[in-house]
Amino acid sequence: xxxxxxxxxxxxxxxxxxxxxxxxxxxxxxxxxxxxxxxxxxxxxxxxxxxxxxxxxxxxxxxxxxxxxxxxxxxxxxxxxxxxxxxxxxxxxxxxxxxxxxxxxxxxxxxxxxxxxxxxxxxxxxxxxxxxxxxxxxxxxxxxxxxxxxxxxxxxxxxxxxxxxxxxxxxxxxxxxxxxxxxxxxxxxxxxxxxxxxxxxxxxxxxxx
Numbered sequence: 256x257x258x259x260x261x262x263x264x265x266x267x268x269x270x271x272x273x274x275x276x277x278x279x280x281x282x283x284x285x286x287x288x289x290x291x292x293x294x295x296x297x298x299x300x301x302x303x304x305x306x307x308x309x310x311x312x313x314x315x316x317x318x319x320x321x322x323x324x325x326x327x328x329x330x331x332x333x334x335x336x337x338x339x340x341x342x343x344x345x346x347x348x349x350x351x352x353x354x355x356x357x358x359x360x361x362x363x364x365x366x367x368x369x370x371x372x373x374x375x376x377x378x379x380x381x382x383x384x385x386x387x388x389x390x391x392x393x394x395x396x397x398x399x400x401x402x403x404x405x406x407x408x409x410x411x412x413x414x415x416x417x418x419x420x421x422x423x424x425x426x427x428x429x430x431x432x433x434x435x436x437x438x439x440x441x442x443x444x445x446x447x448x449x450x451x452x453x454x455x456x457x458x459x460x461x462x463x464x
Contacts, residue, residue, distance in 0.1 A: 274314035
């Protein structure tokens, strides 16, 4: 990844602690597939790209580590997690369970515009076959749900699980149509206020999970 180029495009917002802003840019790079499993994070490289000291970068790295996104070997390297197929499947199972609970929580206070936003993301994804487009689209779809959910440990857990899955997806089989089917199922569940339909959609998302 060209860290300097990505940071120039993303830019710091100027709002909030610098460490939080750096963390948000790093997470955006993961969500967009710019940072992938196994990439090494050099704090001096990120600090130089942001024009800040290493301290806020190290704070951001520590937060990503607490989310389960990084492997840290003291004085050796900081690297984004890598996954075997079995580990990736476990991440997918965890993601499904947390997003099932999250979807049910959204049904209690469903914003009027949420379904429209989900439908627009779903429609863009129809016919997509490139892994990055599919995975980024799926992340965006469920990010809309997470943003609409009440702040809770479930929402925080689902957010961390979403970033871990984004890294782990490279070790999962590519199933282009499964995501569209999943999104259709979630939209239907929200329209009908049916936790059962949401549970079934997530359970059927990927065979073998």
